[in-house]
Amino acid sequence: xxxxxxxxxxxxxxxxxxxxxxxxxxxxxxxxxxxxxxxxxxxxxxxxxxxxxxxxxxxxxxxxxxxxxxxxxxxxxxxxxxxxxxxxxxxxxxxxxxxxxxxxxxxxxxxxxxxxxxxxxxxxxxxxxxxxxxxxxxxxxxxxxxxxxxxxxxxxxxxxxxxxxxxxxxxxxxxxxxxxx
Numbered sequence: 001x002x003x004x005x006x007x008x009x010x011x012x013x014x015x016x017x018x019x020x021x022x023x024x025x026x027x028x029x030x031x032x033x034x035x036x037x038x039x040x041x042x043x044x045x046x047x048x049x050x051x052x053x054x055x056x057x058x059x060x061x062x063x064x065x066x067x068x069x070x071x072x073x074x075x076x077x078x079x080x081x082x083x084x085x086x087x088x089x090x091x092x093x094x095x096x097x098x099x100x101x102x103x104x105x106x107x108x109x110x111x112x113x114x115x116x117x118x119x120x121x122x123x124x125x126x127x128x129x130x131x132x133x134x135x136x137x138x139x140x141x142x143x144x145x146x147x148x149x150x151x152x153x154x155x156x157x158x159x160x161x162x163x164x165x166x167x168x169x170x171x172x173x174x175x176x177x178x179x180x181x
Contacts, residue, residue, distance in 0.1 A: 001068070002030045002091040008079045026076050030066040032092045034133040034140060038116035039065040049114045063088060096136040099146060119144070126151070 009024035037048045040062045046052075048062070060077050066088075112118070119140070123132065126147040132140055157165070174180065 002032075002087065004028050004030070004084050004087050006076050006079050006084055007081065008076060026072070026079075028072065028076065029068040030063065030088065030091070031068055031134065032066055032137050033135060034116055034119055034137060036062070036066045037119075037137065038133075041116050047113050047115045092137075094136070094138065095142070096139040097142045099142050101145065 004027070005025040006028055007025050040048050040058075043061065043065075044058060054062070060080070063080070064072075064074075064077060120133075122128070122144045123130065123140075126144060128140075128143060128147065132143065135143075
């Protein structure tokens with residue numbers, strides 16, 4: 001979850017007290033999750049995860065979908081600063097996991113359009129509990145990828161790999177038993 005402070009009024013002068021008053025801010029708590037994407041896609045009827053650039057209106061609407069408190073005054077979103085937008089963008093792009101994948105070859109693959117319904121299908125197929133729909137989306141997608149990898153049958157070894165493995169095992173046994181063969 002991301003918590004940001006949105007300034008809705010700048011610093012001013014209080015005539016009655018004859019002093020400067022601090023800027024008024026509103027705290028927004030945001031969650032980049034499957035639930036947020038699902039809300040956005042139901043309104044815009046297109047995939048949120050597509051490579052297509054989003055309009056400013058679509059971006060602000062997604063931030064509204066990310067808001068945990070749904071009773072936020074809509075005018076608050078008009079006061080989002082560039083710094084707020086940078087914070088939100090950094091939060092959305094953050095991996096939110098320590099897991100990494102060494103095989104970069106699978107990154108370019110499928111041209112399938114990924115929608116929230118497809119991700120929900122993956123969750124059902126992989127028996128991922130629905131409470132994970134509130135996780136940061138990047139963390140959820142990493143879990144889906146890990147489940148896919150772990151559910152694949154082990155790769156068959158080539159004859160060369162088998163012979164190499166057997167040779168190293170035999171050498172280790174010979175050394176352990178002080179034998180020549």
